[in-house]
Amino acid sequence: MIQASNVQKLKRKMKNQQEELFAQLVREHKSTIYTVCYMFSHDEEEVNDLFQEVLINMWKGMDGFREESKFSTWIYRVALNTCLMQERKKKREVPKIPLSMNINLFDDDDANTRQTRQLHQRISKLDFVDRAIVMLWLEGMNYDEIGSVVGITTRNVATKLFRIKEQLKKM
């Protein structure tokens, strides 16, 4: 028979393991999370807030993550939904801890940052859903994966992408 104290120990151990796993996953996928937040923000502060809110939502949803989808797809889903919901929660209670960044993608003026900013400006001109689709496509996801994250059919992804590409070329 398992003693109550052993159950407690086991629970504590599992919790620690889950925390370690979360920290590891966040460190591995930080660039993906940051990129999504950057593409849907207007300034550094907004990226900072969104980034932290995405982490909170990921941590809240860790138990619900099913391994049938790829972890990167799940991250995109959480990040995009968080960006979508940000309007609803103007008063966010996110921990205000600044991100440890040596670069400011909105203000720095080196060649790389200028290029990134150019990309940001192009994508920002698109509608929310179009922005999400093009980002996922540029990241190398196939139409099925894009469709499952956005919630539209594969055929619609193709039609929509064709239109977005035309729109981007004209910019």
Next chain:
Amino acid sequence: MEEQFFNEMRMQIANLKESLNKQEIISDKLIREVMKMKTKDIRYTKNSTYGAAVFSIIVYPLITLTHIWSWAFALGTCLMMIFCILATYYIHRPVEKLNYMTTDLATVAKTMAKFKKQYHDWLHYVTPTLLIPWLCWACYEFAWKNAPAGTNPIWMSIPLIVGTILGGLIGYLYHRKAVNAAQSILEQIKEEEE
């Protein structure tokens, strides 16, 4: 030519991610704070409505004891607040149920747009039918019944009316902005379905 254009964009994304990978970005302190937030409720609007309503239900009858206003007004206000709590709960219910860790973007957008529309309709109907009569009643209770001799009760009502109109206008403008944003996303989704 077209391929080159999009390859260039892909490269820009790849370069961005590469430079981000070299950055520390997240500190241990941040991760610890995030984990602590799990139990914290961040649903600000809903909580403030509940808070304000419960506060009013307790405070209004107490103020009545000081004879500032009548028991009928206190009871009417309490009933109105209970009605507001129930309506807030009903409107927020679909969003509460929504798990946007496993739900696709289109479903989240649709639920959110529906929520915004219901909220908008609620404000649209409740303002003329509930809020304005309540405000008139409050002015009557506060100014007409309590005006010192020789004071025009209209002057006593003005701060109450101006404050309510200003507060209402600011709230409505913020709300309108959010409704438009949700509506635009809903239209994009509808376009995909057609």
